[in-house]
Amino acid sequence: MKTIGILGGTFNPIHYGHLRMAQELADDLHIDAIHFIPAANPPHKNSVTISAEHRAAMVDLAISNNPHFTLDVRELNRTGTSYTIDTLLSLRAELGSDASLTLFMGSDAFTQFNSWHRWQEILQHCHIALVQRPHTNKNQTSKLLPKILEEFLHTHYTENGEDLHNSAAGYITMRQVTALDISSTAIREAFKQQASTRYLMPDSVIDYIKTHQLYK
Numbered sequence: 001m002k003t004i005g006i007l008g009g010t011f012n013p014i015h016y017g018h019l020r021m022a023q024e025l026a027d028d029l030h031i032d033a034i035h036f037i038p039a040a041n042p043p044h045k046n047s048v049t050i051s052a053e054h055r056a057a058m059v060d061l062a063i064s065n066n067p068h069f070t071l072d073v074r075e076l077n078r079t080g081t082s083y084t085i086d087t088l089l090s091l092r093a094e095l096g097s098d099a100s101l102t103l104f105m106g107s108d109a110f111t112q113f114n115s116w117h118r119w120q121e122i123l124q125h126c127h128i129a130l131v132q133r134p135h136t137n138k139n140q141t142s143k144l145l146p147k148i149l150e151e152f153l154h155t156h157y158t159e160n161g162e163d164l165h166n167s168a169a170g171y172i173t174m175r176q177v178t179a180l181d182i183s184s185t186a187i188r189e190a191f192k193q194q195a196s197t198r199y200l201m202p203d204s205v206i207d208y209i210k211t212h213q214l215y216k
C-alpha cells in the first residue's frame, strides 16, 4: 500500500523541530513520501503577517536536499480558510481510497482538535500520528484533553505502527521523537531581538529571511 505522511503548518518560519519530527516519524512508520503543506490562511492563527508565498518558499529551501520531502502548495491554490478536511479530500481525489495517509501533529495542536472544521470526518480520510512537544508527556497530553477528545483518542488508538501501514485511515498513534524545544514563535522573537537563530533552522532559511527582511 502506498504510504504518505502529511505535515501541515503555518511554518512561520519552518525550523528543525518540524524537519526532525517529520524525519523520525517517516522512519518509525516506514513512510516514503512526506508532504509539507503550508497553510495559506491557518484556521486558528489570524495574525500571520508573513505571506503564504514567503512561508512556502522557506519550506521549499528547507526540504530541497531530501528526496522524500515534498512541498505541497494545494492550500495556496485555494481561497478562504485552509481547512485540513478540504486538503484531505483533495489528496484522496488524487491518490484514491487505498493509499495510507498519516497526518503528523504535535500534541499541542491535538488538544484543540475538536474545534477543527468537520473534525469527526478527518479520521475517515487519514491516520493521525501525534508527537509530544517538549515539556509534555503522554499522561499530561491526555489530561489536557477535553473529555470528548480523550474518548476519541481512546477509541481510535493503536500503539502498533503496522496498523497504519495496513489500512488507509482511521487510527491514532502517539510516537516518541527527539524533543527539540524549538518554536516559530521563539524564532520570530529572536529575529526581532537580532539574536542568533543558527542551528535552530537551516542556514538557507536564515539567509532567505535576511534577504527579504522578514520578522523585523
Ligand SMILES: Nc1ncnc2c1ncn2[C@@H]1O[C@H](COP(=O)(O)OP(=O)(O)OP(=O)(O)O)[C@@H](O)[C@H]1O
Residues within 6 Å of the ligand: 008, 009, 010, 011, 012, 016, 017, 018, 021, 104, 105, 106, 107, 108, 109, 131, 132, 133, 134, 180, 181, 182, 183, 184, 185, 186
Ligand atoms: N519542535 C517541534 N517538535 C514537534 N512538533 C512540532 C515542533 N514545532 C512544531 N511542531 C508541530 O508542527 C506542526 C506545525 O507547527 P507550526 O508551523 O504551527 O509551528 P510552531 O513552531 O508551533 O509555530 P508557532 O510558534 O508560531 O505557534 C504542528 O502540528 C506543531 O505541533
Ligand SMILES: O=C(O)c1ccc[n+]([C@@H]2O[C@H](COP(=O)([O-])O)[C@@H](O)[C@H]2O)c1
Residues within 6 Å of the ligand: 007, 008, 009, 010, 011, 037, 039, 042, 043, 044, 045, 082, 083, 084, 085, 109, 115, 116, 117
Ligand atoms: O481544519 C481546521 O479546522 C484546522 C484548525 C487548526 C489547525 N489546522 C491545521 O493544523 C496544522 C497546524 O496548524 P498550526 O496553526 O499549528 O500551524 C495546519 O495545517 C493547519 O491548517 C486545521
